[in-house]
Amino acid sequence: MKVYLDNGATSYPKPKGLEEALVRAITQYGGSLHRSQSDDALNLEREVYQTRLLIADFFGFHAVDHVVFTKNITESVNLVLNGFLEVGDHVVITSLEHNAVVRPLEYLRQTRGISYETIPFIPGEGLDFELLTQALHNKPKLMISTMASNVTGDLLDTIRMGELCKAYEVPFFIDTAQTAGGIEVDYRTLNASFLAFTGHKSLLGPSGIGGVLIDPSMAGKVKPFIYGGTGSLSDSLEQPEWLPDKFESGTQNTIGILGLKASLEFIQHIGIKEIRQHELELMTYFQKGLETEIGIRPIGYKNPSMRMGLLAISVPDIDPSFFVHELNKNYGISTRGGLHCAPFAHQTYGTYPKGSIRFGLSYFTSQTDLEYTIASVKKILKD
DSSP: OOEEOBTTTSOOSOOHHHHHHHHHHHHHOOSOTTTOOSHHHHHHHHHHHHHHHHHHHHHTOSOGGGEEEESSHHHHHHHHHHHHOOTTOEEEEETTOOHHHHHHHHHHHHHHOOEEEEEOEETTTEEOHHHHHHHHHTOOSEEEEESBOTTTOBBOOHHHHHHHHHHTTOOEEEEOTTTBTTBOOOHHHHTOSEEEEESSSTTOOOTTOEEEEEOHHHHTTOOOSSOSOOSSSTTOSSOOOSTTGGGOOSOOOHHHHHHHHHHHHHHHHHOHHHHHHHHHHHHHHHHHHHHHHHOOOOSSOSSGGGBOSEEEEOOTTSOHHHHHHHHHHHHOEEOEEEOTTOHHHHHHHTOTTTOEEEEEOOTTOOHHHHHHHHHHHHHHHHO
């Protein structure tokens, strides 16, 4: 039996419509976006624009042309940080941030004199909003937060963060890597200036496609991360100032974009509420089984409704990497162990430097998958 529980990294399997979209993108569309005048190329442009419309509608975003495509959230973060921050700027982050945020900030600290401070997330309680309020009172250049920990799935109160950022007039950047596609993410309620998304996780799309929503009020304040051809204003040596061209130099990943379009259509057909309810029921079952049959409780919030479809555990005296290797080799179960590219988060949860074992569920996970996983974990610990 094979069971895939590494959806926190990349979702699998994918919707059937995704494969059809990828084949169509490869076999039916010749030419380059904004650079060819053939019927195929014009039809491709329509589909790409329809994808921007779909993304804007999906997130409740009001500016379709400010949906900027990137490879993933890591590129989106680098685009904003490198284009928006200047020498001496100060940034506020949470203690649950992924290295996609921390490493660019650390590089900019060393090369551009940018500073950053970390607001602690208190396990079982939430973010320290008293310290966050103090930090925002000092008017940092930017606040960055993930919507959910990629280690435990713990949800953060980004709505309250956004209200505080708005009150102190601090731009707010939200990372939706673990939430978009799994719960409703409504830009209108978040008071965000930037919102990054990636296609390959809960959006159920292909790898190598993601993006960032840039609020029109911020577009003129961010310099391009990459300069080059856009298929527009080609007589000028200057980068276009209008979006999305300003931030989309080079040939775009149209195959990935059409794949993302198909996965978004699948999610809209099923419905976010249905997906969330399905994952919550599975997570509740899985967590109860681990607790009652093995005595293992999850790291992070104990209430499944306060987490995404992730469940992280730590087993005394067993290295997480060894544990997940045994699950894969002997039982065909795919999970992930270690630090999950988030050392700050593991320090927060007290699992650094060993890390933890993370199980990631999806809409396609079944109760049978979880029954088998519980039994397999029990066998490994017994042996």
